Amino acid sequence: KELLDTLYPVKRCTATITKRSLGEHRPCVSAQVGQCGGPCAGITDTDDYRSSISELIDLLAGDLSSLQRLAAERMQRLAGEARFETAAEVRDAMRSAVAIASRAERVSALRRVPELIAAAPGFDSGWDLAIIRHGKLAGAGHVSARSSMGESLTALQSTAEWVPAPGPLPQETDSLPEETRLLAGWLETAELISVIPADDRGWSLPRQGATSHAHSSGAVRLSNPV
Secondary structure (H helix, E strand, C coil), X not given: CHHHHHHCCCCCCCCCCCCCCCCCCCCCHHHHCCCCCCHHHCCCCHHHHHHHHXXXXXXXXXXXXXXXXXXXXXXHHHHHCCCHHHHHHHHXXXXXHHHHHHHHHHHHHHHCCCEEEEEEECHHHCEEEEEEECCEEEEEEEECCCCCHHHHHHHHHHHCCCCCCCCCCCCCCCCCXXXXXXXXXXXXCCEEEEEECCCCCCCECCCXXXXXXXXXXXXXXXXXXX
16 A cells, blocks of 8 residues: 555545645645645646546556556666665565456456366376366366267266356355465466357456566466367
């Protein structure tokens, strides 16, 4: 929170700002310590303040571009002032924020998918199969190298747990965030067999989202069905 307060100095008070009242207020404590642009005191340029609000809205919508840019600018400025420890704190706070947002983003993306079937190499040259529905492990099995993949998948699908789509409020049937996060990690080493998307986004992540910044890859889709 402290990092966001510093990088996005928007006002937090309830004072109403009008053209007539602009500049009538004295800078508050937050404005004096650099955690508020002080628009009510006429300190901040109107266009700059609107830009800060716009970037903060984009951040809350999942676009972390401005966060990394502003954090990098602040670290460079602090390093120029020989405040290396403070610069390191900004770096660590930014990395922590991106990591937390990335985990939430990956969980949300996988929970949107009604059904995803994947396979990973298992013992005896066979395959470990998994059916994931709305971020929850609905079914798992193993098919040996001598068995039919198609028949095994059909049998597994018929016995897999039915998982309803998550609603606006938490439900008992929802997957646990930790389970979904572990499944997302496992899928990075598995091969997708099929995906039933909920919409035209399929199983994907935002181009400017937290995960693309965390991996510095700019990837859009997590993987393609095989």
